[in-house]
Amino acid sequence: MNTPARNFEPFFLKFFRLSLTHFKVGVLVGAILAYALWGSPTPDNPGALEVVLGIAFILVVGFGGVKAALLFKAEEPREKMAARVFLYAGLTFPVAAMVINDNAPAYAVRDVAAFIFMVLPLFLWPLFQRNPQTGKMLLYGVLALGLIFAVRTRIDLSFVGKGDALYYLSNMPSVLFATIYFAGKAIERLTGSCRFCIARIGLFAVLSWVCVLPMIETQQRASLGAFVLSMVIILASRFAVAPKRSFVIALGIGAAALAFWGVLSPIFDRLLLKTTLVGGNMRLQEWQAVWDEISQNPLSIMFGQGWGSRFASPAVADITVNFTHGLVTSLLLKMGVLGCMLGLGYIFTMLWAALKKLKTETTLVLAVTAPVLIDVFLYASFKSLDFGLVLALIPALLYSKERNSIHS
Numbered sequence: 001m002n003t004p005a006r007n008f009e010p011f012f013l014k015f016f017r018l019s020l021t022h023f024k025v026g027v028l029v030g031a032i033l034a035y036a037l038w039g040s041p042t043p044d045n046p047g048a049l050e051v052v053l054g055i056a057f058i059l060v061v062g063f064g065g066v067k068a069a070l071l072f073k074a075e076e077p078r079e080k081m082a083a084r085v086f087l088y089a090g091l092t093f094p095v096a097a098m099v100i101n102d103n104a105p106a107y108a109v110r111d112v113a114a115f116i117f118m119v120l121p122l123f124l125w126p127l128f129q130r131n132p133q134t135g136k137m138l139l140y141g142v143l144a145l146g147l148i149f150a151v152r153t154r155i156d157l158s159f160v161g162k163g164d165a166l167y168y169l170s171n172m173p174s175v176l177f178a179t180i181y182f183a184g185k186a187i188e189r190l191t192g193s194c195r196f197c198i199a200r201i202g203l204f205a206v207l208s209w210v211c212v213l214p215m216i217e218t219q220q221r222a223s224l225g226a227f228v229l230s231m232v233i234i235l236a237s238r239f240a241v242a243p244k245r246s247f248v249i250a251l252g253i254g255a256a257a258l259a260f261w262g263v264l265s266p267i268f269d270r271l272l273l274k275t276t277l278v279g280g281n282m283r284l285q286e287w288q289a290v291w292d293e294i295s296q297n298p299l300s301i302m303f304g305q306g307w308g309s310r311f312a313s314p315a316v317a318d319i320t321v322n323f324t325h326g327l328v329t330s331l332l333l334k335m336g337v338l339g340c341m342l343g344l345g346y347i348f349t350m351l352w353a354a355l356k357k358l359k360t361e362t363t364l365v366l367a368v369t370a371p372v373l374i375d376v377f378l379y380a381s382f383k384s385l386d387f388g389l390v391l392a393l394i395p396a397l398l399y400s401k402e403r404n405s406i407h408s
Contacts, residue, residue: 184231
């Protein structure tokens with residue numbers, strides 16, 4: 001008599017868990033698309049959209065996500081443990097340093113928001129564990145994000161956010177991620193890793209070109225270099241699988257480069273001219289300025305000057321700002337040597353976990369690694385939601401039972 005009840009209860013609970021997970025995944029993808037269409041990576045004056053996005057991510061993470069992020073457990077992955085240690089570090093001594101140094105609350109809030117974005121993978125971890133297909137939906141969302149940002153950079157559409165004042169959209173890690181991913185998948189399909197479909201290959205190539213155009217126009221040397229290097233690595237990896245096709249593709253790319261050299265040559269000339277004029281964009285001088293700022297006393301060397309701290313940056317004509325061009329220098333300024341070591345430990349532990357999948361998921365791993373490394377050392381885009389979303393693809397990849405690529 002009790003058998004139906006015993007059978008019904010597990011089914012009901014399982015159905016509820018799946019429904020809740022699907023709801024969270026839907027909210028996550030919807031929030032990413034809203035951010036892509038109308039959002040700004042680092043808004044000067046956050047408004048209603050940012051409030052809605054904040055609420056959406058709170059719903060996605062939920063109490064379970066916060067609990068899982070805060071509580072230590074035995075036999076956890078090293079990358080998850082490193083993320084949690086970094087989270088606790090960011091919630092303690094830079095907050096104390098902020099109070100001691102009386103840093104402006106407005107700047108501190110912006111820093112804390114960027115920090116939460118950085119550890120977003122930790123809060124999303126339970127969602128990936130519960131439903132591995134969540135990783136695929138996140139992948140689609142980040143690809144759409146990069147593509148839409150690239151379009152917004154070049155075209156003003158009446159129904160989306162304006163891109164003319166947001167030229168830095170093309171600097172976002174999601175744009176480089178989408179560029180490498182689409183082009184890499186086109187190469188993989190051409191060399192026979194998936195079903196050969198010329199229409200789909202052509203579509204991937206076009207989408208990659210749409211994403212790379214803003215980087216060419218804004219002369220992003222690091223991003224373009226990372227894109228070219230990634231394509232070389234992907235093509236080299238395909239030689240072991242399909243040497244004949246890979247060789248033909250390499251010859252085809254070379255022939256196309258020669259045929260369109262009249263178009264490509266001015267691009268290289270502009271990049272060389274920029275290098276001649278600005279060199280490293282004062283990055284080394286910025287590193288020195290940050291060190292001079294925190295080395296005034298031993299405590300700030302070890303623990304930084306806290307969230308909201310500012311300094312005169314030579315990278316922006318010695319104007320006093322609260323950001324740096326690179327995660328390393330930002331962590332040194334805000335969290336000191338200790339916080340910088342913990343933050344880099346977290347990032348590189350995550351990247352190392354991803355690199356273990358390099359052989360089977362070459363394109364995806366390179367598409368994640370390239371923008372993350374650039375933001376760690378060269379760009380200020382680590383302060384954006386993009387950075388956390390791209391980084392979150394690593395645990396999504398680790399927990400996915402299927403390859404996180406577009407097969408259908």
